[in-house]
Amino acid sequence: MQTFKVVVLGASGTGKTSLTVRFVNGDFIETYDPTIEDLYRKVIETNRGEHVMLEIMDTSGTERYLAMRDLYIRNAQAFVLVYSITSRVSLLELENIKNYICQVKDRPISQIPMVVLGNKCDLEDTRVVFPEEVEALTKKWGIEDFLETSAKIDMNIQSAYDCLTLQLISKQSFLNGSSNGKDKKEKKEKKTHKKSGSNSSSNTSSSSLSVSGGSNLSISSSCSSNSFSTLSSSLSNSTSSASVNNLNQSQTNSPIRTKSKRSLKSAKVDKNSKGKCLIM
Numbered sequence: 001m002q003t004f005k006v007v008v009l010g011a012s013g014t015g016k017t018s019l020t021v022r023f024v025n026g027d028f029i030e031t032y033d034p035t036i037e038d039l040y041r042k043v044i045e046t047n048r049g050e051h052v053m054l055e056i057m058d059t060s061g062t063e064r065y066l067a068m069r070d071l072y073i074r075n076a077q078a079f080v081l082v083y084s085i086t087s088r089v090s091l092l093e094l095e096n097i098k099n100y101i102c103q104v105k106d107r108p109i110s111q112i113p114m115v116v117l118g119n120k121c122d123l124e125d126t127r128v129v130f131p132e133e134v135e136a137l138t139k140k141w142g143i144e145d146f147l148e149t150s151a152k153i154d155m156n157i158q159s160a161y162d163c164l165t166l167q168l169i170s171k172q173s174f175l176n177g178s179s180n181g182k183d184k185k186e187k188k189e190k191k192t193h194k195k196s197g198s199n200s201s202s203n204t205s206s207s208s209l210s211v212s213g214g215s216n217l218s219i220s221s222s223c224s225s226n227s228f229s230t231l232s233s234s235l236s237n238s239t240s241s242a243s244v245n246n247l248n249q250s251q252t253n254s255p256i257r258t259k260s261k262r263s264l265k266s267a268k269v270d271k272n273s274k275g276k277c278l279i280m
């Protein structure tokens with residue numbers, strides 16, 4: 001079965017976790033528990049009867065864990081960008097995120113599967129962002145799909161992932177191929193290493209994450225063909241110490257929480273609740 005890696009990004013409190021949990025488990029989380037990182041899995045079925053696995057990385061919206069973002073983006077094939085219709089700032093933040101993704105991927109946005117979600121659309125009374133303006137904005141940015149969603153009332157979440165899966169399939173040649181000379185050069189180098197029997201780490205499928213203490217959290221990675229699962233286990237092994245190392249500088253007494261209790265959830269293929277996506 002084909003697996004696609006998806007990352008959910010956006011400002012803190014916009015509902016990234018709630019949307020992901022609703023999509024994967026069908027539940028709604030009322031309480032707010034800031035995320036560090038969490039990995040979910042869900043199998044969905046296309047209308048051709050093919051099953052694809054989505055590995056969804058739910059990320060932190062807080063600045064403290066920005067260093068991890070680079071790693072997630074590098075390894076992902078598709079992106080869910082979330083803002084809240086009750087926060088203009090959260091919409092503005094998406095422009096930076098979108099630019100950053102293009103920079104890290106070194107590809108034009110047209111080659112990157114991406115959806116923009118305006119979450120909390122059940123909160124009409126406190127709405128400050130209107131769909132017309134976001135539609136114009138996302139068009140200007142070159143993003144095909146924009147939907148308003150609600151994790152609370154389960155609105156448009158399945159549709160959002162259907163759109164993303166369609167993009168993933170239609171842009172697959174970009175995901176597998178390379179659009180720049182740098183990738184080609186790296187592949188060539190890897191081939192040369194293989195031929196000469198080199199045991200270099202770039203040949204392995206492992207991800208290594210090294211975290212150093214000090215005033216800055218520094219993360220270096222080698223993830224040539226790793227999966228989020230490897231990444232997640234690296235992170236769950238090192239996140240606590242990473243976070244504690246980082247926190248030790250300023251917030252020694254603050255407890256650090258991860259939501260790893262929900263990590264690596266696999267949704268069973270439920271014949272009745274599978275996502276359908278239309279492939280032309």
Ligand SMILES: Nc1nc2c(ncn2[C@@H]2O[C@H](COP(=O)(O)OP(=O)(O)OP(=O)(O)O)[C@@H](O)[C@H]2O)c(=O)[nH]1
Nearest residue numbers: 012013014015016017018030035061120150151152
């Ligand atoms: N009314 C309403 N509340 C929502 C919705 N989605 C999420 N919330 C609430 O918003 C709060 C934050 O939700 P989270 O899903 O934790 O937000 P997040 O983006 O993952 O936050 P970080 O982990 O800090 O990045 C929680 O109290 C949720 O119950 C929604 O669609 N409607």
